[in-house]
Amino acid sequence: MTTETAASINDNPLIIAGKTYQSRLLVGTGKYKDNEETRQAIETSGAEIITIAVRRTNIGQNPDEPNLLDILPPDQYTLLPNTAGCYTTEDAVRTCRLARELLDGHSLVKLEVLGDEKTLFPDITATLEAAEILVKDGFDVMVYTSDDPLIAKRLEDIGCAAVMPLAAPIGSGLGIRNPYNILTIVENANVPIIVDAGVGTASDAAIAMELGCDGILMNTAIAAAQNPPLMASAMKKAIEGGREAFLAGRMPRKRFASASSPIEGLFF
């Protein structure tokens, strides 16, 4: 399937917490119309890491309702339980421990501690605190954070398995708002840097990958597209294209033109 291009030869696979992944697209499972649309979009995306949320079971209401884990079997995907909706360290840690029980000791989690409902920006102090507790408790923590390079480094130093700066507010689709910060984070990092949140369309994903990010985690950009499976396919290609462009090394930007055809041998 893979053609032996220079790009594929030179690329290292994405490794998170000791496990190797072929796909650099990570997707969420929220906001889809139904389970079937979720399944189609996720299959088309080629993603191997899928985020899920942990919520109260509906008691006494349709116990035969299909479970998300029936359509996304844990043996086929790496499930990434998130702490979305948590505004305190305690809630985030509690959610991760429940997720570990739910998934039979699975230690990979996505930590996000939110600070504000309007922006859904992370509460950095609580995020750092929760990350320390979870790492000590044996979790492999993929952490959602702001695009602050100093905080990204501190989260890495705490022992997070991946650092995931936002590109723009969650669900905003505004694209990479601060490419230079993302670039600085990537250049400083010794763990995978995954852009999490803010991507709106395929070109945004390509830009993030061209900056050297190791992957992108997105949900709304696919789920809120008019045709989610088609957008999932577009994102897959954009991430592959952006990654290859990063590895290839882009040409320098020049202010003025430079002819593509030789000047030598003109016959007029």
Place this chain on the structure above:
Amino acid sequence: MNISINGEQRTLEDKLSLQQLISILGLENKRLAIEVNQEIVPRSEHASYTLKQDDKVEIVQAIGGG
């Protein structure tokens, strides 16, 4: 005895095990995680765990999310 299940008050017979509660709720063989009074009760202990008056039970599952 009265216990709270996912925030709702229920009156149930005394000395029920967690496993019996799961079966009363029709949730057998579902992938769930359970806390009683904010402490996780591992799946392996559901059968031996006896509920008591005023326990607060939280039953959670995986759903779609970003």
